Each structure stands twice: as structure tokens, then as C-alpha cells.
Amino acid sequence: MDPVTQAALGAAVGQLVGGRVLGARAALAGACAGAAPDIDVIFSAGGDWYDSLRLHRGITHSLFFGPVIGPALGALAWHLERQRFTAVRKRGFDAAAAPLPDAAFGTRQRAIAWIAVMSFGLLSHPLLDVLTSYGTQLLQPFSDARFAIHAMPIIDPVYTLLLLLGVALGVRRATGHSTPRVTLIAAATLLVTSVYLGWAATINARAEAWARADLAAEGVDYDQLSAFPTLLQIHYRRIVARSNDADHVGYVSLWKPCDIRWESAPRLRPASAEAFLASREGRIFDWFTMGWLRFAPAGDDPSLALRAVDLRYGLDTDPNRSLFSVELHQNPQTAELGPSRPGRGAALERMNLLGTLAAAAYPATCPVG
Numbered sequence: 001m002d003p004v005t006q007a008a009l010g011a012a013v014g015q016l017v018g019g020r021v022l023g024a025r026a027a028l029a030g031a032c033a034g035a036a037p038d039i040d041v042i043f044s045a046g047g048d049w050y051d052s053l054r055l056h057r058g059i060t061h062s063l064f065f066g067p068v069i070g071p072a073l074g075a076l077a078w079h080l081e082r083q084r085f086t087a088v089r090k091r092g093f094d095a096a097a098a099p100l101p102d103a104a105f106g107t108r109q110r111a112i113a114w115i116a117v118m119s120f121g122l123l124s125h126p127l128l129d130v131l132t133s134y135g136t137q138l139l140q141p142f143s144d145a146r147f148a149i150h151a152m153p154i155i156d157p158v159y160t161l162l163l164l165l166g167v168a169l170g171v172r173r174a175t176g177h178s179t180p181r182v183t184l185i186a187a188a189t190l191l192v193t194s195v196y197l198g199w200a201a202t203i204n205a206r207a208e209a210w211a212r213a214d215l216a217a218e219g220v221d222y223d224q225l226s227a228f229p230t231l232l233q234i235h236y237r238r239i240v241a242r243s244n245d246a247d248h249v250g251y252v253s254l255w256k257p258c259d260i261r262w263e264s265a266p267r268l269r270p271a272s273a274e275a276f277l278a279s280r281e282g283r284i285f286d287w288f289t290m291g292w293l294r295f296a297p298a299g300d301d302p303s304l305a306l307r308a309v310d311l312r313y314g315l316d317t318d319p320n321r322s323l324f325s326v327e328l329h330q331n332p333q334t335a336e337l338g339p340s341r342p343g344r345g346a347a348l349e350r351m352n353l354l355g356t357l358a359a360a361a362y363p364a365t366c367p368v369g
Helices: 003-022 024-044 049-055 065-090 108-129 157-173 180-218 271-278 280-289 347-361
Strands: 224-229 236-242 246-253 263-266 293-296 304-310 325-330 337-342
Touching: 003 024, 003 108, 003 157, 003 180, 024 049, 024 065, 024 108, 024 157, 049 280, 065 108, 157 180, 180 224, 180 236, 180 246, 236 347, 246 347, 271 280, 271 304, 271 325, 280 293, 280 304, 280 325
Parallel strands: none
Antiparallel strands: 224 236, 236 246, 246 263, 293 304, 304 325, 325 337
16 A cells, blocks of 8 residues: 555554554654565666566565564664663763663563564555555565455555554653553554454455346356455445456445446457567566456557556446556557557546546445436
8 A cells, every 4th residue: 555554554563562662662663664665666766667567566565574574673773772872871861861761771672572563564564555456475585476355445545544543642642661551542543444454355345246246137247257446445346357258347336336337348369469478578467467467459550569458457447448558569561569568548537537436436326327
């Protein structure tokens, strides 16, 4: 999810596992650890768009990253804290002027608290990211398999605000050695927000059940069906159903479920698809889409040999449009294929579609006809 949410979750986790010992430091360190795995965006700084698809949510999002790197970061934080306190005491400040009581430093309890905050803060990041549709490589470096539970959108203001409220209440209670209330507040915050995440996952399952019933009533056969979160809320779901012959796309709001208006398009396998899938770019994009790759009509552009789209990330019911797409161009005279590049839709059109999605998420009545 977005960096603010990841930092807020890390802060709440830090307060839970280290707030009683570390005070307000636990929230700050947890926030840094919670946001840190997204540093992987710099791994592809010298590469291309396909490198960013391949490397983001990779090794730093592994379930093994926190348990391995967290203890080292925690030990480093503990060491730096001890050095700082020693320097303060050498300058002649008394214990009351120091950030924490003298007896609290250099103890095994503080070392364990720092290690716990860093380790669990790092681990909280992939556990939240896997609840989105993007795909997270939880088993790196042993496998590049992508995992996704289609529960949450990339940005959800309600979830973020719940976390921030809980963290803020905990920080207010954290003065020097935190009172036990900080731990209780953090536990309550994580409990409430976890219920929200579970509710989102339940909504996705209900959306899939609603879509199956709707397709059955229309007599439409399919082999594969999934619901995907959209944007900024958890109620409005994009539904994609696939058969060997066609792709079907529709939307349903579990705030007020209505009959789904489907748009269908035949599945294509143009001759240039094999060449694309055999290329480095094609293999990466196919892997990225997690089984939801679609080849769309090239249209009237004679230089366009192929369009490949990710069905998970459309903004309307047209199966041929997606936020993630690839265009493979060719020389109109020689038909020689050129390099593929990311598709680029009109920014204004996308913003208009975002507005349509927001209005459709909470309808007052079901549309007629």
C-alpha cells in the first residue's frame, strides 16, 4: 500500500512490541521500519519499466527480510542509543535531563525491544501489501512467485486514518518509559484495523459470489473468475470472468449490490503474441499480470502490432483498456517488430474514469435498464 499507510502500520506495531520499554521511540522506529521495504524502487533506477515491475515488491518484501535484517537494525539502533546517552552524561547532564532514565540503557530488555520493533515493523509491510492485487514476492530469494489476496486497494483513507488515530493516541501516552496504556492502545488499534482488513476480504468474496450468480442467471459460461479492489474504498469491486473464447468485465458495489452490466470481448492470440511472450519484456509482463494477461486489438495504427493489457487494473468495463498495458510496434513497410513499451493513456481520460468509479461505489439506487 502507500508509504503513509505502511509507516502508520509499522508505528502501531512498534508501539505494541516495544512501546512499554522504548516509549515514543518505538512508534518512530516502527514507522521507519514499516516504510523501509519500499526502498526497492531505487533498485530499478538505472533500468527500464520492466525492471521496476520485476524488482518492486521483491527481496525487501520477502517474509524472510524482516527476521534477517530486523535484528541487525535493532542491534544498531540500540548501540547508537547507548552511545548518545553516554555522550550526554559525559557532558555533565544529570539523569533527569537525559531522554530516558540511566538505568534503562544498556539493558538486555532494551536490546530485545529494539530488535522486536525493527523486525516486526519490517515484516508488517509485506503482510499488508499481500492484501492488494499487485502481487508480492513473499518467498524471495527462494522463489519469485507472486502472492495476492484481493482485499484492499492500494490507497484506503479509512484504514490509514484509523491507524494514524491509534498511533497518535499512543504517542500522547508515551513519555519516557511508556505506561502500559500505550501497549493497550496499540493492540486495540491493530485489532480494529485487522477487522477492517478482514471485512474487505469478505467483501471481495461476496462480490465474487454475486458475480457468479449474475453470470449463471445470464447463462454465461466461464473458467476463471475473480474480483479485484478498485480505488480509495473497499465496497466497489471489478469483476473479471474468463473463458477460452472471451473475457467479461463488470463492476458491483457491495454497498448496494445491483445487476452487473458486463462488457465482453473475444480472446485474441495474434501472431506477434508468441514473439512478445518469448522476449524478456513479454516474460516479465506475463509474470507480472499473474494470469490476467489479455491481448487486445491493435486498432487502426499500422505501426502497432500488439497490445497486451493487465485485466486486473481497468477503470471501466472495456476489457481492452488497463492502467497497465504494453504496446509492441512494427515497421509498417517491413513488418519487422520493434521494442515493446508501456502503453500510455490520456491522463484526463483516466481522471474522468476515476470520478466515475468514485460515484459508482456508493449508488443511491440501482440503474434501470
